[in-house]
Amino acid sequence: MRIGTLAKRLGTTAHSIRFYERHGMLPMPARTGNGYRQYTEVDVERLGLLIALRQLDLSLEQASELSGLCAEGHCDEVSLELRELLVEKRGELARRVLELRRLDFRLAHLAGELTDGKSPRSVISLRKEERS
Amino acid sequence: MRIGTLAKRLGTTAHSIRFYERHGMLPMPARTGNGYRQYTEVDVERLGLLIALRQLDLSLEQASELSGLCAEGHCDEVSLELRELLVEKRGELARRVLELRRLDFRLAHLAGELTDGKSPRSVISLRKEERS
């Protein structure tokens, strides 16, 4: 199948697929006589896994590495590594949620203070960096 | 004062200040004879507000617009507009938290399924886009 079909089947775009290929995250596919990229079901599987992993919020690098490994028959290792990544990721998500909630708290407070025509600068203070 | 001092006072970097200037988000400051940028307390106020607004997760464009307005004496309008922006922003934060929680739920579920050596692709499904 050609790139547009592959894109449609996996809910992505031809642009993105070429982007992945250019950055070495997908193998270079065969070409037909006129230079069009030609894909097989194997490619569908590999790109499908890559996209699914991306949707889990893994980085493109992680996703492409794991999907590559799996395509080369090391799916078992991938499962193991993915389990670890998921644990890490959940920790990260928890931290992000906490941050967003703190910001929300601050915004709510601020909206109250702003009501009576004070200058913004007097109301909004600069945070000194609060690192993890 | 010079750019390094300004940066330190506001907890940012000279690089970032030049970046803001290049992109028209800060006025071009006076220069000393040797070409060094020269800043005043007015600049401290303006950049301080810009940074504070950024820390509220406003876009750089919004932050620079509001800090510019305020520096030109329209702080009252800024307060009004900011209040509206904060409401919007809180809605956005709520949506983001919800998304993160949904993802977390998915990861937790997935980690369970992955335990017994199944192929990742059989466990992880592709989400069809779930738009706002």
Place this chain on the structure above:
DNA sequence: GCTTGACCTTCGAGCCGCTCTAAGGTCTAC
């Protein structure tokens, strides 16, 4: 045989908000 329209190609810029490097100039203190 000509046109239309859908597909494909490559190359390269643009998005956001910085962050950093390279390659140099300038100033102060010793």
Place this chain on the structure above:
DNA sequence: GTAGACCTTAGAGCGGCTCGAAGGTCAAGC
């Protein structure tokens, strides 16, 4: 006269696409 801290500009790089320009290829319909 030199070390070290500061400053200057121009430009690349990050992640992860997204889009546009400018053109080639193909099948269907007239």
